[in-house]
Amino acid sequence: MANLADARGNGPAPTLTTADGKPLREALAKAERHARNRAFFLVLPLLLFILITFVAPIAQMLHRSVHNPAFSDNMPNLVAWFEENPEGISPDEGGWDALAQDLILARENKTAGLVGTRVNYELSGTRSLFTKGARNARKLEPPYREAILDLDEDWADPALWQVMRGASSAYTFNFYYAAVDKTLDQDGNIVDVDENRKVYVKLFTRTLILSLLITFLTFILAYPIAHLLATLPLRYSNLLMIFVLLPFWTSLLVRTTAWIVLLQSQGVVNDSLVATGIIDDESRIQMIYNQTGTIIAMTHILLPFMVLPLYSVMRPINPSYVRAARSLGATSWTAFRRIYFPQTIPGIGAGALLVFILAVGYYITPALVGGSDGQLISNLIAFHMTNSLNWSMAAALATILLTGILLLYWLYDRLVGIDNLKLG
Amino acid sequence: MTANSGNDAFVVFDHVQKSYDGETLVVKDLNLQIGKGEFLTMLGPSGSGKTTCLMMLAGFETATHGEILLNGRPINNIPPHQRGIGMVFQSYALFPHMTVEENLAFPLEVRGMSAATREEKVKRALEMVQMGEFGSRRPAQMSGGQQQRIALARALVFEPDLVLMDEPLGALDKQLREHMQYEIKHLHERLGITVVYVTHDQSEALTMSDRVAVFNDGVIKQLATPQDLYERPDNSFVAQFIGENNKLPAKVESREGDIVTVALPSGKACQALAVNCGGTGSDTLLSIRPERVRIGAAEDVNSTEGKVLELIYLGDHIRCRLNVHGNEEFVVKVPNSSDAGQLSVGETTRVTWAPEDARALDML
Incomplete structure (x- = not known):
C-alpha cells in the first residue's frame, strides 16, 4: 500500500507495484496465465482440426494454381535448354537433342501422358504428340530434328515451343491468364484468346x-x-x-x-x-x-x-x-x-x-x-x-x-x- | 353526460368500449371528459384498461364501440399522424439511429418546416428541458433521465395541444422520478397544454394531476381531484388503492341522515359516514385512514380497545399495528411528537376515530 501511495504522488507515469513490490503488470499477467493456458488447451483440438482439414488443403489448392511441375519435373533436358536459350522459340540442334533425350526419359518413366496433358492444357491437340513421341523414342536417331519431324510435322509449331517454354518453369501464371480468357502469343505478349474459346x-x-x-x-x-x-x-x-x-x-x-x-x-x-x-x-x-x-x-x-x-x-x-x-x-x-x-x-x-x-x-x-x-x-x-x-x-x-x-x-x-x- | 358535454371539454370519451378478442371487454362503457389545459391521470393496476384508453386516444387502437372526440371532432377514423397529439412512451422510443437533434427535428420535418425554423424550434425545446448541449449525442450515449427529457422535448417540440404520457417515469430510479414529476408538472403549468397521463403509481398521480381517474377492470371507479380521491373515496377499491387504509367488515343496523350505525363481527356497534352502503341489514366495509385514528384519546362514540402487535419506527411517525375489532392488520400512524405517549408491544390501549372518518363503503 505504501508503494501505491508513493507512486501516486510524484513523477510522470510511475509503474504501479503490488503490495510486496512486484510490478503490477507482471503480477496481473502471472495471475491470468493459468486461465489463459487452460482456455488455449480447450480450443487446441479444434484449432488443429481446422488447420489440418481446412487451412492446409486450401493453401495447397491455391498453391496449385500457380504451380504445376508435370512438365518441369519430367523433361529435365528441355528445361535446361530453355534456361540456356532465354530467347527464341525456333529450336536449334541442341533443343531437338534435349527433346529427344526427354522423350526417351518419358518412355522409361512412363510420364509422357503427364507431360502431354500439361502442354495440352494450353495448346489442345498436343497430348498425342508426346505419347506418340515417347512410344517411338527408341527409334530416334540423330539428327534428331529430322527424326522427330518425321514422327509428326506438328513438332515444328512455334506455338508448341512457346507453351513448352512456359511450362518449363513449375511456377506459372498461365492458368490465371487462361482463367480470364487471355493467353501468351508467340512473342510472350498477353492477348485475348479466340472469340469462340472465350468462356x-x-x-x-x-x-x-x-x-x-x-x-x-x-x-x-x-x-x-x-x-x-x-x-x-x-x-x-x-x-x-x-x-x-x-x-x-x-x-x-x-x-x-x-x-x-x-x-x-x-x-x-x-x-x-x-x-x-x-x-x-x-x-x-x-x-x-x-x-x-x-x-x-x-x-x-x-x-x-x-x-x-x-x-x-x-x-x-x-x-x-x-x-x-x-x-x-x-x-x-x-x-x-x-x-x-x-x-x-x-x-x-x-x-x-x-x-x-x-x-x-x-x-x-x-x-x-x-x-x-x-x-x-x-x-x-x-x-x-x-x-x-x-x-x-x-x-x-x-x-x-x-x-x-x-x-x-x-x-x-x-x-x-x-x-x-x-x-x- | 354526453348531451351537455360542455364547450370546455377538449377530449371526450363517449360510451367507449374496447375488446381485443370479441369475448371480453377490456374497456367497458367509458365516459370521460377532459378539459382544455387539464392534467388528467389514468391510474389503475395493470390490465385495468388505462393504457388501452390512451392508445385509443393516440390512434393505435380502434374503439370497438363508441366515439372519441378531440376538440369537438370525432377522431375514430383519423389516422394517428393526423391527430397532432404528442406522446411520451414508457420506453422513450427515441430513434436509436438518429442524434438528439434529428430526433427532435423529425416531427418538424414531416410537417414540412424549413431548416431554419426546425433548428430554432429544436434549440428552444432542448433548452426547455435543460438539455441544450446534448444535441449531437445519440440516445444510447445518455442516461435514462436524460433520454426521458429528450422524449418529453420531442413530444412537445411541434407544439401539440394534447400530450399523452404512458408511464414515462417507470424506468427511472425513485429520486429522479420524483424530480421529473415536478418538472413535468411545471412544464404543464407553463405551457398550458392538456396532458393525459397513465401510471400505476398512486403517489405520482396525486403529485401531478388536476384530476385522477381510477381504473379497475375496464371501468372508472372514481374520477376526482387528488384530495377528494384520498379523503373521500367513493368505494372500497379506491380507498384500498389510494394510500393506506384500514378496512373493517360490518353490517348496517340503522341509518340517521348521513350517519349509519353498523354492527362489527365482534358484536360491538360503531358509527360511520354512509357513503356507498345499502340499507339496514346489508353488508358494508368501513374504511378508516391510519392517520385519522387517535390512540389513548378521550372516550368517544367510536372508542374501542386495541392490542398493540407491532411497532415500526419510521422517523416522522411510528407505525403501530393493532388488533382492533378482531382485525389484526389495523394500522395507526402515531406522529412522532414530544408529547406522544410511549407504546409498547403487547399493551392494550384505547383507539378512537370520528364517525365521519369511518366511511361505510361497498363490499369489495
Missing part, C-alpha cells in the same frame, strides 16, 4: 449478375416474411418459423429435384396452366434447365439465409418506435422508410452478404437445373476438377472467385462497416 469471363459475369439478382430476389421475398415473423404473436410466429426452416431440414437434392418436378415442361405448373387454358399445349413454358430454373431454385434454397438475419434484427425493434413516429406526424410509409427500415440495415447487410457469397459458389442446383445457360463458375471449376483433371485451372478459377468475394467483403466493410453485421 470464363462470360461465366464470371453471369455468376456475378445471377448472384446479385438472387440476392435481390431473396431480399424482396424475405423482408415481409421476416417482418411477419417478428411481429406475429409467438404462437403463430413459431409455426411460421418452422415453415421457414423446413427447407433447411430437407436435403438440398430433394429440394432441387422437387423444383424439377414442378417446373419441367410436363410438370405440375405447366400442366395446371394448360389445364386451365391459360397456355396452349404446344406453348408450354420452359422454366427449367435454363437460367430461369437456376434463379427460381436458388432463390428458394437461399431464402432462409436472408430471413434469419433479418428476423434477428427485426425481433428486438420495439413497436413503439414506429408508433412514436406516427404520433409525431409521420405517415406509415414515412415511418417505415425513416424509422423502421434504417434499423434493419445491419440485417439486410448480413443477409445479402451471406446469400451472395453462397450464391457465387453454388454448385449442385445450377448443375441439376441450370441446363446450358444456367451454369455458374463453380460448375466449371467442378468440371476441371473431375473431368478435364486440370486442377491448376480449377485452382486458378477458385482463387479468382475467392479474391473477388474478399474484395466485396472489404468493400462492404468500407461502405457499411462489418461491426454493423448482425447474423443472429
